[in-house]
Amino acid sequence: MLQERIALLVxxxxEVTAKHWEASGYTFAPPPKHRADFISDKWCRVVxxxxxxxxxxxxSVYCFVCLQDGHTKALGNLxxxxxxxxxxxxxPAKHARGNVFNDSFANCLTSHGIVYLRH
Incomplete structure (x- = not known):
């Protein structure tokens, strides 16, 4: 189930990147693509x-997705x-920006990466 949701994030x-390239009129190259790179039993890196x-x-790295519940000193509860x-x-940076199991997870995606924290 989690791998399916990560595939949907990719x-x-x-889609977000392709829309940005089309709206900007970029023609020098096709829009970038993304792929999931399962780097450990705890993290998936989207490149x-x-x-x-x-x-x-x-x-570059687009984002990281946590693969299991846990706690670390640097990142806190995951x-x-x-x-x-x-x-x-x-x-990964501290503080989650969204969760792939939320239907609105695409709100944290931009053409250049994940949104910054909102204050």
Missing amino acids: EKAD TMEERNGKMEDS KAGDIHKAAGYKA
Whole structure:
């Protein structure tokens, strides 16, 4: 079930990015695509891929998705499905921006990554 929801997140990220590229009139390359990279038993990294010299290559981290409930000193309480902004290539940022199990999870997606926290 969680993998299906992550696949839906990847699909929605592709849609959001494609709409942005079309609205901006970009024609120099096709819009970036995204893929899920299951890096551990706790985290899935969603990577943005861009076309370079005719090949799709990783360019940046779009977000991280938590794969199991837990608690860490750095991130606090975690729930399976939590969507986190990237703090770097290997680590998620603190505070979930959404959860893939919520029907409105696409509200935290932008063409460049996950939304910043709102105050």
